[in-house]
Each structure stands twice: as C-alpha cells, then as structure tokens.
Amino acid sequence: xxxxxxxxxxxxxxxxxxxxxxxxxxxxxxxxxxxxxxxxxxxxxxxxxxxxxxxxxxxxxxxxxxxxxxxxxxxxxxxxxxxxxxxxxxxxxxxxxxxxxxxxxxxxxxxxxxxxxxxxxxxxxxxxxxxxxxxxxxxxxxxxxxxxxxxxxxxxxxxxxxxxxxxxxxxxxxxxxxxxxxxxxxxxxxxxxxxxxxxxxxxxxxxxxxxxxxxxxxxxxxxxxxxxxxxxxxxxxxxxxxxxxxxxxxxxxxxxxxxxxxxxxxxxxxxxxxxxxxxxxxxxxxxxxxxxxxxxxxxxxxxxxxxxxxxxxxxxxxxxxxxxxxxxxxxxxxxxxxxxxxxxxxxxxxxxxxxxxxxxxxxxxxxxxxxxxxxxxxxxxxxxxxxxxxxxxxxxxxxxxxxxxxxxxxxx
Numbered sequence: 352x353x354x355x356x357x358x359x360x361x362x363x364x365x366x367x368x369x370x371x372x373x374x375x376x377x378x379x380x381x382x383x384x385x386x387x388x389x390x391x392x393x394x395x396x397x398x399x400x401x402x403x404x405x406x407x408x409x410x411x412x413x414x415x416x417x418x419x420x421x422x423x424x425x426x427x428x429x430x431x432x433x434x435x436x437x438x439x440x441x442x443x444x445x446x447x448x449x450x451x452x453x454x455x456x457x458x459x460x461x462x463x464x465x466x467x468x469x470x471x472x473x474x475x476x477x478x479x480x481x482x483x484x485x486x487x488x489x490x491x492x493x494x495x496x497x498x499x500x501x502x503x504x505x506x507x508x509x510x511x512x513x514x515x516x517x518x519x520x521x522x523x524x525x526x527x528x529x530x531x532x533x534x535x536x537x538x539x540x541x542x543x544x545x546x547x548x549x550x551x552x553x554x555x556x557x558x559x560x561x562x563x564x565x566x567x568x569x570x571x572x573x574x575x576x577x578x579x580x581x582x583x584x585x586x587x588x589x590x591x592x593x594x595x596x597x598x599x600x601x602x603x604x605x606x607x608x609x610x611x612x613x614x615x616x617x618x619x620x621x622x623x624x625x626x627x628x629x630x631x632x633x634x635x636x637x638x639x640x641x642x643x644x645x646x647x648x649x650x651x652x653x654x655x656x657x658x659x660x661x662x663x664x665x666x667x668x669x670x671x672x673x674x675x676x677x678x679x680x681x682x683x684x685x686x687x688x689x690x691x692x693x694x695x696x697x698x699x700x701x702x703x704x705x706x707x708x709x710x711x712x713x714x715x716x717x718x719x720x721x722x723x724x725x726x727x728x729x730x731x732x733x734x735x736x737x738x739x740x741x742x743x744x745x746x747x748x749x750x751x752x753x754x755x756x757x758x759x760x761x762x763x
Contacts, residue, residue: 363489367442367497373485375439397435404431408470415468416457426455430471433478441485445494448478452501466505476521483525484532495522562619569612577605600646633666634693637673641691644677649689651677656694665754668730669693669702672738675723676704676750684748699736699755708746727752 408427412418418426429451433444452475456466465472479498483491495518502514580602584590590598632640634657641653660666673691680689687706694701724740731738731752738752 360489363487364493367490367493370442372440372442376485401431401434404434404470404474408468411468411470418457422457426451426457427468427470430455430468430474433474437478437481441482442490444478445482445498448475449497449501451475452498452505456501456505465510476517479518480521480525483522484529486529488526491522491526495519558619562616565612565616565619573605573609573612577602577609580605596646600643604643604647631663631667632670633663634660634669635666636670637691637693640670640674640677644681644689647681649677649681650687651689651691654690654692654694657700658695661700661754664734665700668734668736668754669700669752671730672702672727672750672752673704675727679723679748679750680704680706687747696753699753702752702754703749705743705749706747708743724750 405424405427408430409420409423412423412426413420416423429447432451433447437444451471452467455468455471467475475498479494482494486494498518499515502511502518506514580598583598584595634655637653637655641651644651661669673693676691677689680687684706687708689704689706692701692703692705727740727750728738731754734754736752736754738750740748740750743749
C-alpha cells in the first residue's frame with residue numbers, strides 16, 4: 352500500500368469521525384414553497400411520526416427492559432434523532448446512530464438475539480442505506496467498519512455473521528445506488544454539453560454560409576467596381592483629370608469596403624469569440640470619411656468639439672453612425688448640404704448628422720429600406736445610449752445619437 356493511499360484513508364477516517372459533512376440534498380418540502388399549506392401538513396405528519404416512533408420505543412424499553420420512563424424516553428429520543436437530519440447531514444445522522452447503538456443495549460437480557468429495540472433496528476438500517484448513497488467509498492468503508500463494532504460486541508455469536516452480512520449488504524446496495532445516480536448525472540451533463548456543442552456548430556455553419564454568400568455576391572461585385580474604376584482611365588480615351596480623380600476615389604472606396612468585408616468574413620468564419628485585434632475606425636478617421644464624401648460630390652461640413660479621445664467602442668459607434676448618416680444623405684437627399692457635428696455632452700458623446708431640405712429626406716425610402724437606421728439604434732443601445740432619427744422642420748432629415756462612455760485614459 353503506497354503512501355498516497357494511506358493518506359487518503361486517514362483523511363477519510365478524519366472526515367468520518369469529526370470532519371465536514373456532505374452537502375444536503377434538496378428536500379421534498381423545498382419544492383412545495385408555492386404550496387405552504389401542503390408543506391405545513393407534511394411537516395406536521397413528520398413530527399407526529401417522530402413522536403410516535405419515540406413513544407413506541409419508550410414503551411418497548413419499559414416493558415422489555417424494565418427501564419424507568421425517563422431513561423426509556425432518553426434512549427428512544429436518541430434512537431429517532433438521526434431521522435430529521437438524515438438527508439441534510441448524513442454523517443452526523445450516522446454518528447448519532449452509532450452512539451445510539453453503543454448505548455441502546457442498556458439493561459438488555461444477555462440471551463436476546465437482537466440487543467436493540469425494533470425501532471432502533473429499523474432506524475439504523477435506514478440510516479446505513481441512506482448514508483451509503485451519499486458518502487465516498489473510503490468514508491463508506493470506515494462507516495461500515497465502525498458500524499460493525501456494536502454488532503461484534505453486543506450481538507450473540509450465533510447471529511454475528513448474519514447481522515454483519517446484512518449491514519454489509521445494505522452498504523453495498525447504497526453504494527451501487529450512489530454510483531448509478533452519479534453515472535446518470537454525468538450522462539445528463541454530457542448530453543447537455545452535446546446539445547450545446549451541436550447548437551454552437553449549427554451557429555458556426557450558419558455564419559459560414561452567410562460569409563460564403565457575402566463573399567460570392569457582395570465581395571465579387573465590389574471587386575468588379577474597384578477594377579472597373581481603376582482601369583477606366585486606361586480603357587477610355589481622353590478622360591479629363593477631374594474624372595480620373597473621381598474614378599480613383601471610387602476605386603479607393605471600393606477597396607476600403609472590401610477591407611471591411613474581409614474583416615467581417617474573418618469574424619463570421621472564426622470559431623472563437625475573441626475580440627478583433629485589427630484596428631477599428633474612430634473619430635480620428637472622421638476627416639478622411641468627410642473628405643471621401645466630398646470627393647463623391649457631397650457638400651459636407653464637419654464640426655468637432657472633443658476635449659479627449661473617447662473609448663474605442665464609443666469612437667467606433669460614432670464613426671459608424673456618421674458613416675451611415677452620410678450614406679443615407681447620398682442615397683436619399685442628393686445635392687443637399689450635410690452638417691456633421693460631434694461634441695462632448697454631459698460626460699458622453701453627442702453625434703448629429705443633418706441634411707438640409709434638398710431632394711428627398713435622407714430617411715428610409717419607399718422600397719423598404721431603413722436597415723441602416725436600425726443598425727444605428729442598435730449600436731447606441733449596446734453602449735447604453737440613445738439614437739433618434741426623423742425629418743426636420745425645413746424638410747431635411749437629422750440623426751442624433753448620445754453615446755455615454757469613458758475616455759481612453761479611464762476618466763469619466
């Protein structure tokens with residue numbers, strides 16, 4: 352026998368004698384909290400049963416052992432004391448039962464086949480089998496060994512083997528029940544993990560399908576736009592310089608969109624949920640965004656009043672909201688002047704994109720658009736902010752967002 356086995360056996364012995372008990376199981380009464388009358392009735396029946404067993408044991412000890420009523424009542428109370436804590440404190444129930452077996456033979460007749468009262472025998476057998484379903488095997492071995500000591504001391508020699516076999520059989524049955532319950536619990540946990548894994552794989556497959564569709568449709572067309580814009584000055588004769596600059600701007604925008612698309616495709620195809628490490632646009636890229644819009648023929652003015660750079664999530668959300676606001680103005684209010692205003696307000700960031708009343712309002716069109724506005728609101732709400740959009744009094748359209756958040760230096 353190696354040292355580790357000896358140490359584990361000694362640790363089990365310490366726990367058996369005076370160590371911490373096992374966690375309680377959920378009692379049936381705990382499931383009846385919504386039905387207080389039923390729970391109260393069951394508690395009353397339990398107390399009456401304990402009282403009845405105590406009185407039966409007391410009468411037996413007075414008649415068979417000729418004990419005084421006080422002594423008989425004390426031994427009977429010790430006999431039934433393990434029952435109320437059997438499910439919540441199994442080791443303590445066994446310890447009380449063991450003490451009862453040692454002292455429950457007081458004033459017995461030497462020739463009695465069973466040195467204990469019938470109530471004590473039934474309670475002891477119940478405690479043994481319940482404890483066997485709750486404790487570890489090493490602890491169970493010590494429980495069985497200690498439980499056999501009163502048998503070898505008090506039971507007549509002709510019955511010691513039979514009683515010992517009965518105790519051992521109960522312990523073995525309880526241990527089998529315990530391991531069966533543990534196996535079922537482990538199987539249920541494994542089944543739950545399998546279901547979660549299947550759900551995760553289904554989500555990943557759906558994300559991969561979406562990524563494939565985006566790549567096959569959107570990315571392909573964006574690549575064609577970029578190629579056509581870049582080669583147009585060489586394919587067409589006598590292209591003026593402003594037109595060349597316009598084609599270059601279109602190609603740059605298409606390339607930027609392709610870069611964002613590739614980043615999105617990488618996230619969709621990835622099995623991990625780790626955050627992206629690639630740099631995300633923020634307020635520092637707003638001048639470039641506005642310049643791109645101006646190159647596309649839009650009249651855009653930018654006004655910023657930000658004492659300190661906001662946190663990365665807030666900056667990204669503000670950038671995307673302004674980007675979508677400019678895109679809406681380009682689609683639905685062509686030729687209208689657009690004003691972009693970003694300022695610090697009440698510890699947060701106020702973003703406003705408004706176009707004048709030229710053309711049609713830069714809101715959802717009649718063809719069922721409006722997904723961009725939904726995305727704006729979702730970004731703002733995810734940060735604990737707000738985003739509203741609607742027509743202005745002069746016939747234009749405004750998008751206003753308030754994004755609360757900390758600055759990069761950690762100050763509120």
